[in-house]
Amino acid sequence: MANLPAHASVVIIGGGIMGCSTLYHLAKMGVTDAILLERNKLTSGTTWHSAAQVRALRHSHNLTRMIQYSVDLYSQLEQETGQNVGWIQKGSLSIATNTDRLTHIKRQEALAHAYGIDAKSISAGEAKERWPLMNADDVLGAVWSPEDGRVSPSDVCAALSKAAKGLGAKLFENTGVTGILTEDGRITGVETTQGTVMCDAIALCTGLWSREVGAMAGAEVPALACEHFYLLTKPIDGIVGNTPTLSDHDNHLYIRDDSGGLLVGCFEPMGKPIAPGILDESFEFDLLGEDWDHFEPMMELALHRLPALETAEVKMLLNGPESFTPDGTFMLGETAETKGLFLGCGMNSVGIASGGGAGMNLAHCIVHGHPAYDLSEADAKRFAPVFNSVEHLMARAPEILGTHYDIAYPGKQLKTARDLRAVPLDAEYRKAGAHMGQVYGWERPLFFGKTSEPVLKFTRPDWFENVAEEVKAAHETAAIFDASPFGKIDVTGPDAEAFLLKSCAGYMARAAGSVIYTSVLNARGTFESDITAQRLATDHYRLFVGTNAIKRDLAWFTRAADGFDVTLTDVTEDWAVLGLMGPKASEIANALGGDLDSIAYFKHAESTLAGLPVRAARLSYVGEAGWEITCKSSDAPALYAAMTALGARPAGLFAQTSMRVEKGFCAMGHELDSDTNPIKTGLDFATRKKGGFTGFEALEQSRADGTTNAVISLVLDDAEANPIGHEPIYLDGKIIGQTSTCAFGYRVGKPIALGHVSTPVTDGARIEVDIARQMHSATVTLGPLFDPSGTRMKV
Structure with missing residues (x-):
């Protein structure tokens, strides 16, 4: 050696x-x-x-x-x-045996066109021609992708x-x-x-x-490792040469030829986890036990799809471990x-x-x-530490294996490893019928008033009216939006201002009492994060970062702090943040003894509500007037009780997203990422033109290159259309972009979307959105769809 x-x-x-x-x-x-x-x-x-x-x-x-x-x-x-390398390019065939799967694969076909991949819908008869051994009696349609291989x-x-x-x-x-x-x-x-x-x-x-x-x-x-199965048969009649891969995801199967026989693999609904330590250093070119009892339900489904399996001679049931993430x-x-x-x-x-x-x-x-x-x-930094628990991985990894072939319904939530982190108002929200969604381990309310588990679908969702009521409350009276799980990083020390002027593109030198919106850019001038900051004192800022970004952003700022006399502290769980929004927010705050009306827009101040010390910041993520109110986590239940007793009602993430899209507010992971910059997303107004921050030179070059805002707002004509994101946008028959965040705009009265375009379009332009291969007409707006002047949230 x-x-x-x-x-x-x-x-x-x-x-x-x-x-x-x-x-x-x-x-x-x-x-x-x-x-x-x-x-x-x-x-x-x-x-x-x-x-x-x-x-x-x-x-x-x-x-x-x-x-x-x-x-x-x-x-x-x-x-x-x-x-x-044994490269065999025979394509793949995805079949659908129910209408939702057909919608799913047609959405995939639409995506393929946006991404430059050859894919087309074909009939069940055409699918049968490409896979003659297949039983196609229950097939409704298929999508053919000729460029795939193995x-x-x-x-x-x-x-x-x-x-x-x-x-x-x-x-x-x-x-x-x-x-x-x-x-x-x-x-x-x-x-x-x-x-x-x-x-x-x-x-x-x-x-x-x-x-x-x-x-x-x-x-x-x-x-964590899970067992993964596929069946190999000896040669059978009808297999001549290489075949396309057949994806029968409704039956959890993938099928292709193998040495003249068949390879039939599965991602069953719930896999079998393998505890750490079982696979040791001696596990080399090795397999696990066959376990026919576990595979039997999949075998029955395979026999339905491939009648030739009934007489095929089995070579082996291969059980090889694969690793899965949360x-x-x-x-x-x-x-x-x-x-x-x-x-x-x-x-x-x-x-x-x-x-x-x-x-x-x-x-x-x-x-x-x-x-x-x-x-x-x-990103390697995206998981909350709680997900590294063996207990949680043993529960979650088998479900992840099973979701491999799931239909991508909007609003889908995983079922295992839940209730890992509770917001301070968890009990109150559940009492109000909250339907919870998991973000970075936190359980956050998606909507309220749930009476039964919603049925997932591609058409108008079961929670449509629930969300309508929440938006109505925020628009006509008052609603409470919970931002407690947002990451909170305290930056303290004599170099706090200098450090943030270097690491943030916004106007970080504003006086104490200011709220500052800022991009956090890398040397390429593209987004690492998108945050708000509250300057609490000359040497103390509090940064509010995305719920699922705390680990990543804290690492980014910590490494950027080298050479500065600052201390960074994660205080996320110390503080609750309740957004009290709507025309009656002021009335409620006054009734609770708080003088919040004196706080100017994008300013914050200490006050008292219901006898509790709070810090109220005047800003809005939903386009209605109000405050984001920070209090000790332990005080949140009393503050919430006082607000709701005066008529405020809780609102969930679905309502917040709808209102955000109506306002044209961009979000990390949707409109903002490390491939785009503030100029391309209409956020250049919040960057310092004199520079001094990481990414300034790259941003200047982008500006000199003539870069312009590529984010547009859309209103679809058909009130029953249901875009969910990533749909191709067409202008004059050519794809010019994709939607990013989609919702129903309750204040607008139509389905709406934000999107990126590669070709400039004019305000009022007519375009089309491809939703599962059906074209829907829409109108472009350059700017917010609702209250474009921002008057409502500044009153």
Whole structure:
């Protein structure tokens, strides 16, 4: 065995598809002293038994773009390396056996067109022609995607590693990692069975074992293995050559040929978790027990779809472990806890499809400090610490396996690992019939007045009238919106102002008593966050960040604070925030003894409500007058009781989103991300033109390049239309953009949306929105749809 080097710029741990792809791309980017450590042999974990389907379409543009990169990479690797990767491009066929699934796959077809993927609807008869062995009696329709394919996982990894070694990178098999060295929260080296290697960064690509290896470096990596099954048969009549992949997601199945027989895999409704420790270092090219009892329900469904299975001779029922995360998306990027530790794991059974593009993006993170394009939905820092609990992972991971083929209904919520974090008013909200949704572990009310579980659908939702009443209250009387789960970061110290002037693009030097809206930008001038700040004193600010962004944003600010005399403190759980909004908000505040009317717009002040000390900030996220009122978490129940006794009623996130979209307010993860900047989103007014902040130079260049606002508001003509987000926007028959956030606009009286366009459009322009392959006419507004002057929220 070759000797380990004393030092490597980057050490990759794990020799599966993610490790090999990351090594290859690091070498391509010039990091030729990178090394890969595999404790057994390459591909000996999950990769070798992958069904290896490569289906490009995903729910977002950038995840789709990432897999398109994989497709391109795999199809050219043989030419680059001489190593055959077994690339077979026979397409995929997604069938629907109920009307909601048909809507779902037609929404996917619409997305495919927006993302430049060839996909088209076909009839059940045409589907039968492409898959003659299929029973198509109950098929309503299908979508055909000719560019999809599959590869040989081991051969892909062999090609990637061969190319990487040709560029100077090194691989060491039979070299287990026994420890990870850190100093002051930063990676310094790796201890192995063959010696110690000092390094600047680690790429953790350890699949099934990622949680345990991450813990060696003090990092949280919430991923858990589940059993995953597919059936292999011996050759059968009717299988000639290679077939498309058949996706029968209503029956939880995927099907294709394999060596003249059939491969029938499943993502059953509830999987089987594997407790940590069961898969130890001896688990190499290994499988778990067949478990026919567990597979039997899936087998019955497969027999219905493929009658030829009745006489087929079974070769084996393969049971191979796969790792799953709490939300079904992989983890990529630097951890919050340990600088220099980068994750490329938790692939949720799409490792081969994602591996090429994910490895490229992970290498890009290591070399450049960020992925090649926005992948915030896969950010390694997105999970609340509570999700790293084995108990919660054991409950959640099996459900995630089962949701792999779910219909993407609006409003869908996961059922397991719930009630992990309660807002201060949890009991009050449940008494008011709140339907809860989970965000960063918090249970937040989506709407109130629930009398039974809503039936999920693509048409007008069951909660439509509930939300209408909540918006009506905010518009005509008073409503309470709970912002308590928003992250709150206190910045204190003599350099507080200087630090925030550097790290934020907004006017952070305003006097104490000010509320400041600001973008937080990276060196590229694009969004890292979008926050409000309250200046409490000369040396004290409180930053309010997104509910699911606290871990990411706290890490960002902490690393930006190097060299400044400041202290950053997460005070999220100390304070409750209640937004009292509506025409009667002032009347209620006065009745409770608070002099809030004297607070100017975007100012804050201390006061007393119902005998309780509060800080009231005059601003509005919903376009109605009111205050965001901060109080001690323990005081929230008494304050809420006093407000509701005077006629205020609680309102949930669905009402807030509707009102936000009517006002044209952009939000992180929807209209704002690291691919766009304040100029493109109409938020340049809130940036300092004299500069002095991170990203200023890039923003100046964007301005000089003639960049303009690309966010538009839409009102659809058809009051019964139900856009839910990501729908393609057409102008004169050509796709010019996509919707981002959609809702019903109760104050407008029609379905509404925010969206991004690549082609400038005029105010009042007529466009079309593709909702599941049905075109809906809409009118463009450049600016807010409701109260464009903002008069109502400033009164």
